[in-house]
Amino acid sequence: MNVCIFAFKMEMNRMKKELDIITFDADDTLWENELFFRENEHCFCELIKEYADQNQVLESLLKNEIKTLPIYGYGIKGFVLSMIETALELSNNKISGNTIKEILELGKKQLSYPVKLIDGVEDTLSALQKDYTLVMATKGDLTDQERKIEESGLKKYFSHIEIMSEKNESGYRSLIDRLQVSPDKFLMVGNSLKSDIIPVLSIGGYAAHIPFYTTWEHEKVDKPETCDRMFSLKSIRELLSII
Structure with missing residues (x-):
């Protein structure tokens, strides 16, 4: 078996056993935005x-x-x-x-557009809520994000919701400190490599990347070279197959 694939499977099994918190980005991960x-x-x-x-x-x-x-x-x-x-x-x-x-x-x-959930979001959150603590971590204008959270109907699935000023290593360290969890028990799910994936990998957490079909130019970065703590998925439904 390829060494990279073997390491990936070993890490995935370890994550399944140790994972406590799954954190979701909101815009273009839970609902359409960009x-x-x-x-x-x-x-x-x-x-x-x-x-x-x-x-x-x-x-x-x-x-x-x-x-x-x-x-x-x-x-x-x-x-x-x-x-x-x-x-x-x-x-x-x-x-x-x-x-x-x-x-x-x-x-x-x-600012008045209705919130449109991405396919599979509510079914996935409902299934995961039974076994994991779910958190939402988003960034953007406070008033607009609060409006979308309320209108989405998803608030009931999350134990903690945080609107961050910046999603970087420092921001995620502060978040996991508040959640009282270690990085190796933390999985971040999001569409942005720059904001949702790379910072979490850098502090020792797990990350699941679900690309959205359009991305702001400022958020575009090269995909990190990793074969263990990062998962690339085509849709949020696939999350259920890795945990």
């Missing part, structure tokens, strides 16, 4: 197309989003402010008040 940003990016490009082409607009928008993350944090409100800043820059401050109003309306509309 596609709404892509739709609004397209609308934004149309609104200011007289000042720049689509590639220029998207490049400038991404730069402004990343630049202002330490100020605005993650979420729709920071996205809207970055669109306004981008529109002002690319138009040399000539953008009309009506266009800025339309940009604001895009954000308001996105």
Whole structure:
């Protein structure tokens, strides 16, 4: 048997015996989210197309989003402010008040979108809740995330819900300290390699990667080389087959 496959199976068996807590990302793991940003990016490009082409607009928008993350944090409100800043820059401050109003309306509309669960989510959570402590760990605008959590109907499955300012090694260490669990008893499930997978692997936890079909450019990183504590799944339903 291939050494890597053997090591993977051994680690998977050990995880099954020792795992206490399964933590889930929310956006694009439990419910759809990122596609709404892509739709609004397209609308934004149309609104200011007289000042720049689509590639220029998207490049400038991404730069402004990343630049202002330490100020605005993650979420729709920071996205809207970055669109306004981008529109002002690319138009040399000539953008009309009506266009800025339309940009604001895009954000308001996105903040009211209904929550659409990803297929298999509720069945999987219901099955896992019988044997494990389930936790939700997400990031983004506090008010919007709280709204989506309530509207999702999933709150009843989780013993603890945390809206994190940043999902990095420090953030996860603080989370597992609050949960009073060691990293080797902790599994993180999420769609983002950068935010959900790599930081958890780095502190000694387990991670299950379930890619979503669209990913924000800022979240794109190379897949880590590992053959033991990381699991790559096609859907959340497959989680039941590894634990």
